[in-house]
Amino acid sequence: MRYSNTHKQETRQKLLDSSRAIAKKGGFDTTGVDALMSAIGLTGGAFYSHFRSKADLFAELIQLETELSTDMLAGDDNSPPDHVSKRIRNYLSTYHALHPEEGCVLAALGPEIARASPQVKAQVEAMLKRLQRSWATRLDDNDAGWALLAQCVGAIVLARVVESERTRQEILASSRRFVEKVQQPDQK
Amino acid sequence: MRYSNTHKQETRQKLLDSSRAIAKKGGFDTTGVDALMSAIGLTGGAFYSHFRSKADLFAELIQLETELSTDMLAGDDNSPPDHVSKRIRNYLSTYHALHPEEGCVLAALGPEIARASPQVKAQVEAMLKRLQRSWATRLDDNDAGWALLAQCVGAIVLARVVESERTRQEILASSRRFVEKVQQPDQK
DNA sequence: GTCTATAGCATGATAGAC
DNA sequence: GTCTATCATGCTATAGAC
Structure with a gap:
């Protein structure tokens, strides 16, 4: 064969990774198949060798996003006692507000x-419940x-709809302080 | 003239009101001009007698939405002391989660x-700051x-991305209790 | 496995009849 | 002021060459 055994798998993975960022930045419905494919150096027609439909890609994309986010945010048995407040501080950062393409899928594509x-919604729900329980x-x-x-x-949604950097900072800072007030001292 | 003086104004208002609900339910980018116009019994071509572009409609739509929401949520001098917690309880309702077309534009189109x-973002920011100060x-x-x-x-974004009614209720109830815990007793 | 070409349809926007 | 007709462009998806 002209292409290696793993070539299709690799292309699929590249498409998935690339599309995750593009969709979170510009919206999924708004972005065409051509744009998703040309981002990895291929043409639109080749898309359907990897996914049966654009909706299929969306389903896999959301599944992957929620899995990765939940794994990171939930933590495991080795996580320190202040794991949650650390993750929240990180989530409520200016960097996160300014870079939807690297951030939480719920804030970008909710x-x-x-x-x-x-x-799709049932998949998202399962991951969210796991995170909530943790x-x-x-x-x-x-x-x-x-x-x-x-x-x-x-807080991230609010921070992204305002225009001025100053207000964006205010929203995030208020939200961070609010969360800290609520949490117990030994969990900080 | 074949049409009354106020006819154009009325049509524009009807289009604006109708489009607000449609956009919040199905998304603005996703909805075509034809769909917006046929919802008020007109054809797509007539749209441009009322707005120079689809983006112009979006700007006016968001402006109107944020004004109405802010007026309602902020309250005035006659509002009772428990105004804020009443509005929040109302916001965090199942009805709101299930009816984006009547609800908050930020949760639907953030x-x-x-x-x-x-x-557009500067307009939204001005209204949000007014609400925040209040x-x-x-x-x-x-x-x-x-x-x-x-x-x-x-909370509304989360409540809308999950599939089961049970989880939706859990999210909203947890959020309501959380907010009540934080507020002072004399403000409830 | 990816390409080009194309079908079939929807889009945003414009022109001219009424 | 609204209509129909139309343009150019975009879309999702398919077929067939390589």
Whole structure:
């Protein structure tokens, strides 16, 4: 064969990785297949050797995004006691607000996910519940799991819709202080 | 003239009102001019008698949305002391999560606004700052203004990306309890 | 596995009839 | 002021050459 065994797999992975960033930056519906393919040096027609439809790519993309984010944010048995507040401080950063392409998929594509198929939303829900349980257990507060997730996503959305850098900083700083006030001292 | 003096004004207002709901439900970029016009019984070509471009409609739409929301949420001198917690309870409702077309534009179109022109984002910022100042003053807590706004927007986004009604309720209930814990007793 | 070419349709926007 | 018709362009998806 003209192409190696793993060539298709590699191309698929490159397309997936590249599309994740592009979709989070410019929106998924708004971005055409041609743009996604040319970003990895291929033409639009070749897309359908890798995915049956654009919606299929979206489903895999969201699945991958939520898995990676949840793995990072939830932490494991080796994570320190202040794991959650560390992750939150990192989430509520100016860098995150200014770089949606590297950031959380919920803050960047939340409304598009809300309009997606039940299958996609069920996948997202499963990952979110895992993350919520992890945080609720660590903080010993059932409500704090969901509430802190909402705080994070909402603050980044707000920080991105305003124009001035100053207001963006204010929103993030207020949100960080608010979260710290709520958390117990021994978890900081 | 074949049409009354106020006919154009009325049509423009109808188009604006109709488009607000459609955009919040299905996304603005995703919805075509034809769909927006046929929703008020007109054809696509007539759109450009009322707006110079689709982007112009978006700007006016966002302006109107943020004004109306801010007026409602900020309250005035006649509002009761528990104004803020009442509005937040209302915002964090299942009805709001299930009806984006009637709800907050930030939760529905946040990422699209984030990609909009600096002019649009500056308008949104002005309204958000007015709302933030109002809440911060009422609660006598500078951080709470931005933080509670973020909590509201984030909770609705989360509630909309999950599939099961049960999880949606959990998210909203946790967020409501979290907000109540934080607020002072005399403001409830 | 990727290419070009193309089908079929929707888009944003314009021109001219009424 | 709204209509139909139209343009140019974009889209998703398919077929067939290489």
